[in-house]
Amino acid sequence: MAMVLNVRELVRGYGLPPALTDALLRIFDRHVQEIHSRTRLSVKSLSALTQERRTGALCKAFVELRRGGFEIQSPWSLKEKHVRWLVQHWVSLGQGGGTIENKLTYLRALASWIGKKDLVGTLADYVDRKEKGLVRSYVAIEDKSWIGHGITAAQKIEEIGQTCPYVAVQLKLQAAFGLRVLESFMLRPLEAARNPQTLGIDRGTKGGRPREVPIQERINVLEEAARLSNGVTGSTVPADRTLKQWRDWYYYVLEKHGVTKSGLGFTSHGLRHQWAHELYETVTGTPAPIKRSDLVPDAALHEEAQRRVAEAMGHSRITKANAYLSTLKIQQRLTRPPAPSRDDVTQALDRASGNKTHAAAALGISRPALYRILAR
Template structure:
């Protein structure tokens, strides 16, 4: 049976009126674990972690509304004006586009539960994402791998092992197999090897999508993990800790050893980036685009490397690989963006050279055709 979050305990942490909180608890009890998607139908349920994120996001939104002067009597009272006000608040607070979109997703699920499916729109319906710097990008612009930040992963993990061997072995699993953090927590080393060639990743995956990753010659890491595995669950989360307690401890240990953006400039997620970048290079024969090399793979080799990276990462769309690898030509694109917009004289010359063809003129200027139109309109 799928796990259901104790929503009552979570809602209780927020300063919401008793009657309002009771209504919200009833809604969450009925729906909190349901998948909400406009593009797919699934009988799966959300993980407890995602249920908790959904619950806390909704509670926080209602608390913000009350502080803003909106005394909603129940969650059923949510209106379009409330959503618009929240988006304006989040933009003013300089929250990222991705963060705001996630919050809108949770509100959209709630609107479905209360019979108002068209109530919550996408971020672009409320603000100009480009103007406010909220355009979400799935293309990496900075290399998050540890090697790119001059961190010796083996040495740092050995140092962490002196504090906690469990955290260290989970980091080793991330290095060896490109696992997400929670996947490294919940991997059951004694069960995961299904064949001599692959490792089955089944627990803690995003969206519940199981996958197989190449085992290669990395059995030693699994043997070490097996020696530390919990006799009850089979994972490397110690028996005396809940998953939440372990997550808190894991990040405490990393912070203690400087493995944070504010410390060494890296997180443990950077180990996953490193694994996938190396996989791309192994298959294609050239470094990943994020490495800044001028070498480019042949089309067939590039396509096969992207396919392998997406499969190993546990994604379904090819474009998701760009979040780890970036794209060729990124350096030139960023340089164009940093440049001052072309002057009126430069625009006129480009149009003259292109015999009035706006697409060719825009390409020569290194801008989009839409940007060219904006410059012409502003002149």
């Protein structure tokens, strides 16, 4: 299902002043398809979905500025004070570090198009990321899977299927094959399952990177998806809906059933996490580190599981698996009991009649550690 971005309709939908709208359209007509990156060069055009996100984010930024009291009439009037205000505004709304960084990337692209390439800094130039809790982590520290929140995916998806069987089958595809949301929308079940052993994922992938995912015993999910696929595109998105319309409907249905961060505490992306955890356990025979199990896998098996998870989920670097699995070291640190306080040490010494060796052993620390606590 190819997606063609109607820039004019999108920009005019934000209700900005005519002069500002026209100026933005002139800029987007020339640059909207360009990839903007500090780290790589590419002659490829930006995907239509990313074009839509970037265009929408930039238009919304001007809407927010105007609502915030800045009567900005032209993109060329954008100044450092405007960028700083936007960052403070986004922080006040509770947006995450990754979300704000993405918006700054879009603003940085716009700034380069209007000849102000040094206008937009990094998030750290505007706020103390650590103080504001905006440090971006690439290692999971909490279990985002549905089962990790006490929810059985099959039962919840069956409930959602009462509202919309198409949303339900896309959730089943995510759970069965670790698909991203967009990949589940754009998958053509009959075409993707030509190989009986692996599922070919090549539409809607991140960075356009194709991959193969093992089908195993989950052919029934593909059969159900094939029955619901439409005859025009072959995907499970109804033929009378655009991709944007379907995405809006999909998230409406999930919200209706509480599948949001503010609702039940997890999103549909949690199914992808759950699939990664299951693959890890299949390879190692032990739960993923994020499960905080007492079982520790063989080091070679752990590395092999990391590699297989990263590849099957469409990532080029093995460390990307840690965003789903976490690491043994991080989980050990998170589950380690807090260090004894000075009062704890004093009481242990009383119970041990002043014997520091016995007191340290009772607290589970070394004698040097006990001395350091006493010296505080």
